[in-house]
Amino acid sequence: MKNFPHMARSGTFVFVGLVWLMTSQGLAAQTTAGVSEKDFLEEMPIILSVSRLPQRLDETPGAVTILDRDFIRSSGARDVADLLRLVPGFQSSTSFEADAPQASYHGVYGYYSARIQVLVDGRSVYSNFFAGSVAPGLMTVMLDDIERIEVLRGSNSVAYGARAMFGVVNIVTRHSSDTLGTRAALTRGENGIQDTQLGLGWRTENSSMRLSVDERGDDGLTGSNGHNRVQRVNFRSDWQVSGNSNVLLSAGWMDIASGKGYANRPGDGLRDTTFENKFVQVDWKEVLSPDQDLVLSFSHNHENYRDVAPYLPIPGLNLDGSGTTSNNTLTAQHTLRLSPVVRMVWGAELRRESVTSRPLFNTAEAIVDDFTRLFTHAEWRLRPDLLLNGGVMAEHSSVSGSSLAPRLMLNWHVTPEQTLRAGISRSFRPPSAFERRSDVRYLFNKRLLGVTFLARGNVAPEALLTRELGYLGTFPWLKSTLDVRLFDESFTGYIDGVPYLVQLDGKSYAPYDYFNVDNFSIRGLELQWKGQPWPGAQLGFNQTFSRMAFQRPPSETKLPAAMPESTSTLFLTQQLPSGLQFSLSHQYSEPLWVQRSGDFRQYIHRTDWRLSKSLRFGHRRGELAVTVQNQGQPYADFDKSFLFERRAFVTLRIDN
Amino acid sequence: MTQRLRGFLLGLALCLPALPGAAQLLEVKVGIVPSQASAPYVEATQALVSRLASQGVPRDELEIWSPAELAALPVARLSGVKVWVALGTEAATALAQVQPKVPVLNALLPRSSFERVLRASGRRASARFNLLQLDQPVPRQLALIRLALPKARRLGVLWGPDSLPKAPVLRSLASSQGLALQEARLDEGTSLFAALQSVLDSSDVLLAFADPLVFNSSSIQNILMTTIRAQVPLVAFSPAYVRAGALLAVYSTPTQVGTQSARWVLGVLANQALPEQPLEPDDFEIGVNAQVASALGLSLDAKVLHQALKRQEQQP
Numbered sequence: 001m002k003n004f005p006h007m008a009r010s011g012t013f014v015f016v017g018l019v020w021l022m023t024s025q026g027l028a029a030q031t032t033a034g035v036s037e038k039d040f041l042e043e044m045p046i047i048l049s050v051s052r053l054p055q056r057l058d059e060t061p062g063a064v065t066i067l068d069r070d071f072i073r074s075s076g077a078r079d080v081a082d083l084l085r086l087v088p089g090f091q092s093s094t095s096f097e098a099d100a101p102q103a104s105y106h107g108v109y110g111y112y113s114a115r116i117q118v119l120v121d122g123r124s125v126y127s128n129f130f131a132g133s134v135a136p137g138l139m140t141v142m143l144d145d146i147e148r149i150e151v152l153r154g155s156n157s158v159a160y161g162a163r164a165m166f167g168v169v170n171i172v173t174r175h176s177s178d179t180l181g182t183r184a185a186l187t188r189g190e191n192g193i194q195d196t197q198l199g200l201g202w203r204t205e206n207s208s209m210r211l212s213v214d215e216r217g218d219d220g221l222t223g224s225n226g227h228n229r230v231q232r233v234n235f236r237s238d239w240q241v242s243g244n245s246n247v248l249l250s251a252g253w254m255d256i257a258s259g260k261g262y263a264n265r266p267g268d269g270l271r272d273t274t275f276e277n278k279f280v281q282v283d284w285k286e287v288l289s290p291d292q293d294l295v296l297s298f299s300h301n302h303e304n305y306r307d308v309a310p311y312l313p314i315p316g317l318n319l320d321g322s323g324t325t326s327n328n329t330l331t332a333q334h335t336l337r338l339s340p341v342v343r344m345v346w347g348a349e350l351r352r353e354s355v356t357s358r359p360l361f362n363t364a365e366a367i368v369d370d371f372t373r374l375f376t377h378a379e380w381r382l383r384p385d386l387l388l389n390g391g392v393m394a395e396h397s398s399v400s401g402s403s404l405a406p407r408l409m410l411n412w413h414v415t416p417e418q419t420l421r422a423g424i425s426r427s428f429r430p431p432s433a434f435e436r437r438s439d440v441r442y443l444f445n446k447r448l449l450g451v452t453f454l455a456r457g458n459v460a461p462e463a464l465l466t467r468e469l470g471y472l473g474t475f476p477w478l479k480s481t482l483d484v485r486l487f488d489e490s491f492t493g494y495i496d497g498v499p500y501l502v503q504l505d506g507k508s509y510a511p512y513d514y515f516n517v518d519n520f521s522i523r524g525l526e527l528q529w530k531g532q533p534w535p536g537a538q539l540g541f542n543q544t545f546s547r548m549a550f551q552r553p554p555s556e557t558k559l560p561a562a563m564p565e566s567t568s569t570l571f572l573t574q575q576l577p578s579g580l581q582f583s584l585s586h587q588y589s590e591p592l593w594v595q596r597s598g599d600f601r602q603y604i605h606r607t608d609w610r611l612s613k614s615l616r617f618g619h620r621r622g623e624l625a626v627t628v629q630n631q632g633q634p635y636a637d638f639d640k641s642f643l644f645e646r647r648a649f650v651t652l653r654i655d656n
Numbered sequence: 657m658t659q660r661l662r663g664f665l666l667g668l669a670l671c672l673p674a675l676p677g678a679a680q681l682l683e684v685k686v687g688i689v690p691s692q693a694s695a696p697y698v699e700a701t702q703a704l705v706s707r708l709a710s711q712g713v714p715r716d717e718l719e720i721w722s723p724a725e726l727a728a729l730p731v732a733r734l735s736g737v738k739v740w741v742a743l744g745t746e747a748a749t750a751l752a753q754v755q756p757k758v759p760v761l762n763a764l765l766p767r768s769s770f771e772r773v774l775r776a777s778g779r780r781a782s783a784r785f786n787l788l789q790l791d792q793p794v795p796r797q798l799a800l801i802r803l804a805l806p807k808a809r810r811l812g813v814l815w816g817p818d819s820l821p822k823a824p825v826l827r828s829l830a831s832s833q834g835l836a837l838q839e840a841r842l843d844e845g846t847s848l849f850a851a852l853q854s855v856l857d858s859s860d861v862l863l864a865f866a867d868p869l870v871f872n873s874s875s876i877q878n879i880l881m882t883t884i885r886a887q888v889p890l891v892a893f894s895p896a897y898v899r900a901g902a903l904l905a906v907y908s909t910p911t912q913v914g915t916q917s918a919r920w921v922l923g924v925l926a927n928q929a930l931p932e933q934p935l936e937p938d939d940f941e942i943g944v945n946a947q948v949a950s951a952l953g954l955s956l957d958a959k960v961l962h963q964a965l966k967r968q969e970q971q972p
Contacts, residue, residue: 034768034769034772034818034868035766035768035769035818035819035866035867035868036744036745036765036766036769037691037696037744037745037764037765037766037769037790039766039866039867039868039871039872039893039894040766040790040791040866040893040894040907041696041764041894041896041910042873042894042896043896043899044873044876044894044896044897044899044900056950056951056953147885175881175885177849177878177881177882178853178882178885180849180850203849205874206874240874240877240878246877290899416955
């Protein structure tokens with residue numbers, strides 16, 4: 001400032017201007033340095049707008065099970081599919097034989113689990129390859145990156161499109177600002193278990209980022225060719241662009257290398273397969289006002305599956321099931337509060353799915369399906385104790401035509417602690433590219449040896465009409481909650497493969513084609529009870545009863561056992577002194593037919609336990625845990641010759 | 657906004673029925689100095705003016721000057737003024753420099769801004785230069801938490817250099833009410849996020865005290881998102897925070913500040929002295945973000961809370 005008169009005398013206005021700029025900036029800095037009335041009187045960017053707020057559990061249009069971080073960790077599970085067996089109505093496997101460990105809701109139909117939707121941070125992750133299987137998608141993220149898993153039990157096509165036929169598994173990963181610093185975990189144990197995880201998180205002024213690298217490995221089920229290794233790299237960045245807008249960027253790579261096949265089956269011989277997945281997702285969220293926001297989202301996904309096995313009876317002939325897929329999805333979603341009692345969301349999605357596989361489709365060309373989806377969903381509070389949820393999704397597929405999936409659900413808070421739900425919905429699943437277009441031929445020296453699948457496209461979408469009654473109550477007694485779902489699901493046009501006779505080059509073959517072969521209904525009840533019976537304890541009990549009913553004899557005798565008639569799970573966690581925690585879970589499942597074993601029915605009695613001790617390394621926290629999965633007798637999983645034997649392992653974890 | 661400015665101009669016109677030249681002839685008894693012509697200052701000015709008018713102070717005995725006009729005014733113009741009202745920090749700074757011989761009531765600024773003005777001008781709070789503070793008394797904030805969140809036992813606080821002076825009061829009140837404080841102190845260079853995380857880990861509610869080092873428009877996104885993810889409600893100090901996503905706030909509106917200032921101005925005009933110690937706001941509002949409340953499983957009614965809190969304060 002002393003220079004000021006000197007400079008002014010020199011007559012150099014530029015300098016004067018500069019000094020003025022500098023001093024005025026100095027003043028501005030000074031006024032922001034301390035508190036003033038501005039801190040009390042000025043506006044703030046809106047953070048929590050209408051769509052960012054979760055619905056209360058007793059106001060969701062359907063039954064929801066939430067698996068949070070604590071539950072995930074104390075369960076001892078190593079992947080999402082294994083966790084979902086603790087959700088009422090779910091069936092799951094640990095086998096990598098089909099593609100990756102599968103989980104399905106209300107029944108195991110066919111070889112792949114394709115009738116639920118799986119979302120990771122809103123991105124649909126079903127595979128275009130394995131008839132729409134969600135199993136590889138369930139593997140996309142390492143468990144420690146998951147904030148919570150919301151399982152919507154019941155059809156939800158209205159909100160999440162055709163794949164959400166029976167339900168939705170919504171995996172929400174942790175915000176990158178919650179995973180700053182370094183995390184690491186090492187697991188070693190029986191069955192060749194070797195899991196290694198490393199997470200790095202850092203932040204800049206307006207953004208935070210996370211990079212997670214992990215490997216999950218084991219020797220698979222006893223009796224199978226399983227030696228499975230999953231390697232993943234996941235990146236997530238949350239960038240606060242301005243007060244009201246932020247950008248989520250995530251990208252990842254995954255490779256599932258697994259051993260498949262049987263020594264004694266020439267057509268399904270021992271081999272190693274790899275499934276590679278790459279994705280990128282960008283979400284741009286703009287908060288327009290406290291009552292409105294807009295999300296634009298783009299994702300790209302690429303899959304590469306390699307599965308080649310020599311056909312031993314004919315040296316030189318390979319059985320190939322390889323292929324690549326890609327999909328691009330663009331979504332715009334506008335959420336708004338129309339009045340204090342009505343909020344709604346509407347939007348549109350364009351999605352292109354493309355799959356290329358000469359072995360499966362007998363063409364080098366990509367098979368493309370373009371989806372256009374329009375959706376709207378409104379929540380209308382008719383009275384303080386009455387909430388009506390209504391919505392509709394219109395979907396057009398360039399291959400399977402149009403469908404309309406509506407849903408209506410009424411939630412009545414009989415008392416603030418007791419809620420009754422009643423609702424009806426209709427949902428669809430269009431046939432996958434394989435079900436429409438498969439053309440699997442085996443040629444040797446340009447001679448056609450066999451045709452196993454030859455689809456003619458005579459297949460319509462499957463439809464599910466769901467009627468349900470629900471109850472959700474909280475009781476001060478044992479600090480518990482009870483959720484009951486009574487359902488009647490009417491399934492029409494179930495798609496399955498049926499062999500038929502065809503003449504090709506003058507010879508007869510009996511390939512499979514896909515048809516809408518069965519109509520049936522599933523009726524039953526699901527019950528989920530959670531409580532805190534004594535200090536430091538969490539106790540949970542799930543029970544499902546169900547019955548499948550067919551008007552005509554089913555085309556496949558195993559189909560009526562696609563869903564076990566009764567399953568129960570019990571879960572207990574107890575905090576103990578000196579940072580110890582003990583958890584115990586037991587699963588009981590009545591017969592369920594397993595994939596490739598004739599009339600063999602699988603019973604599951606599985607008990608897992610885990611004992612952990614929290615540790616401190618300077619300012620860091622960590623944990624040492626011993627987990628035993630299936631403490632009792634081995635049970636058959638996926639195939640009667642594949643046994644899940646006891647697996648004990650130790651995990652050492654250092655948290656950020 | 658433009659409507660409010662028009663309202664302000666209208667207010668000015670009402671106060672100055674005559675031309676400036678003519679005004680010189682009249683005796684101005686109350687000098688009002690709003691820091692700016694933006695909405696909150698205009699609202700406070702309007703409330704002050706209309707309250708004084710309704711209590712029989714003739715409009716031509718009031719005059720409104722901007723801080724810049726005040727500095728340029730000839731001393732003769734100031735001589736008739738019996739009481740000054742400064743609205744906001746800038747006005748308080750300007751009046752501290754003018755050093756009038758009559759009482760000055762500073763309003764619409766927080767306590768620590770006022771203390772900064774005092775330090776800069778070498779003054780002390782007194783009956784001649786006093787404050788009606790904008791920030792709420794700590795007992796009121798605690799009472800609100802006890803009413804709205806009766807189950808909360810652990811209270812998290814992030815202190816910055818400007819809010820730290822409130823720490824001793826909060827500590828003694830919290831301990832007498834059985835609340836456990838989880839505190840973290842922030843300075844330039846300390847990581848807000850790490851401090852917030854450590855406080856949230858062991859808090860049932862986070863109480864925010866205005867401090868630009870901690871709570872500002874660029875930090876608030878992360879703070880609110882983190883508190884919501886941790887399911888820890890934020891109790892804030894302004895309605896803007898409630899709109900942005902805080903659960904609750906207790907605050908005084910500029911209109912309430914103007915009205916309460918008018919009561920003290922009337923006292924001075926009736927030859928009563930201002931108190932020696934800074935005044936706390938009598939009247940206040942409570943804001944509730946209903947969406948956040950319902951997401952946290954709470955059902956809160958701002959009106960009910962306001963009435964209950966008023967009733968508590970009126971009890972001896």
